[in-house]
Amino acid sequence: MADARRQLRSATVVLGGMGLLAAALTACSSDPDKRCVDRNSYNLTKGYKVVSDKYCKSTGTTKTSVNGVWYYGGKKKSGWIDGGSLTKPHKSSSGSGGSGGHGGVDRGGFGSGHGKSGG
Numbered sequence: 001m002a003d004a005r006r007q008l009r010s011a012t013v014v015l016g017g018m019g020l021l022a023a024a025l026t027a028c029s030s031d032p033d034k035r036c037v038d039r040n041s042y043n044l045t046k047g048y049k050v051v052s053d054k055y056c057k058s059t060g061t062t063k064t065s066v067n068g069v070w071y072y073g074g075k076k077k078s079g080w081i082d083g084g085s086l087t088k089p090h091k092s093s094s095g096s097g098g099s100g101g102h103g104g105v106d107r108g109g110f111g112s113g114h115g116k117s118g119g
Contacts, residue, residue, distance in 0.1 A: 035081055037071040047074065047082025
């Protein structure tokens with residue numbers, strides 16, 4: 001009987017540890033989903049035009065017609081992206097860092113009512 005309880009406790013510790021490990025890995029993930037967009041291409045119904053990453057990584061003084069900036073989150077559809085943010089989200093210890101609207105990151109909880117859902 002004591003052996004059965006010891007095994008049950010051991011299994012509980014292992015499973016609990018796995019849950020903590022999964023939560024830690026999720027919280028410490030790398031940068032959120034980001035894409036390079038042309039800042040000057042905003043369209044009210046489509047969002048921003050997705051462009052090659054080279055426009056966001058370029059450090060040279062080459063003049064192009066594309067003003068590349070990183071866009072975080074959002075949904076991509078037919079070469080356009082909307083529903084994310086041009087502001088890089090800050091890491092949050094609560095793990096609730098969704099993106100909302102076009103101006104920044106929505107830090108509200110359930111029912112915050114800010115931003116807009118995908119379309």
